[in-house]
Amino acid sequence: MMLPLLLLAAAPAPAPLPDLPAPLGMLDRVLDKGRDNDRTVEISLPGCDHKVPVNVSRFIAGSAYAMQQMVEWLNLTPGLTVFPAGALDEVTAGVTQGTFADTKACAALPKELGKAPKLCPGAAPDQAWMTLPGGKPAASVRWGPSSSKAADKCLPRLTAVLFDGKGLARIRYEADFGAAASGALLGNGKCQVTFTFDPKAEVFHAARRGCKGP
Numbered sequence: 327m328m329l330p331l332l333l334l335a336a337a338p339a340p341a342p343l344p345d346l347p348a349p350l351g352m353l354d355r356v357l358d359k360g361r362d363n364d365r366t367v368e369i370s371l372p373g374c375d376h377k378v379p380v381n382v383s384r385f386i387a388g389s390a391y392a393m394q395q396m397v398e399w400l401n402l403t404p405g406l407t408v409f410p411a412g413a414l415d416e417v418t419a420g421v422t423q424g425t426f427a428d429t430k431a432c433a434a435l436p437k438e439l440g441k442a443p444k445l446c447p448g449a450a451p452d453q454a455w456m457t458l459p460g461g462k463p464a465a466s467v468r469w470g471p472s473s474s475k476a477a478d479k480c481l482p483r484l485t486a487v488l489f490d491g492k493g494l495a496r497i498r499y500e501a502d503f504g505a506a507a508s509g510a511l512l513g514n515g516k517c518q519v520t521f522t523f524d525p526k527a528e529v530f531h532a533a534r535r536g537c538k539g540p
Contacts, residue, residue: 345530348529370451409511421456429447484500
């Protein structure tokens with residue numbers, strides 16, 4: 327007598343995530359010196375015959391706006407859990423209360439920041455830091471050449487990371503002035519939601535990894 331086969335139903339595929347309309351963040355006048363109370367750095371890029379001004383104050387403001395857009399998108403995606411309670415409030419407090427300081431990472435930084443490093447006095451040729459009173463990192467800006475080989479050699483790629491009160495990276499926003507922008511919501515562990523630009527559709531496609539949700 328043959329035993330009946332048990333048919334195990336496959337787990338349903340996650341529902342597709344909605345797109346986020348372009349543009350993402352605000353980048354106007356980021357490559358200008360700006361006002362007297364803005365922090366501007368003069369950066370050197372390979373193949374560029376002059377230093378390029380980067381208004382890191384405006385870039386952080388534009389990154390905070392990108393955070394608002396991504397969080398509004400998250401609020402319209404019921405059931406998708408990314409952040410623990412209070413994390414985004416801590417990020418917002420860091421951006422609004424922090425100031426740029428003459429500090430740099432004490433050690434070499436990884437390609438992607440998962441948490442804030444220890445900071446030391448002094449400037450670095452590829453990074454700037456916003457800190458809270460007491461020196462706790464609130465946000466970082468890093469720069470380098472555009473990833474596009476066809477781009478003007480004087481166009482940079484800027485990456486901002488915004489940290490919560492525990493020093494964990496929660497928001498990443500990248501603006502490649504020779505290519506496109508992108509963003510990410512960074513949850514606990516391996517949870518993250520990324521937003522990648524589709525130039526044909528003029529939207530940002532969302533993709534998730536390791537996050538709880540429908």
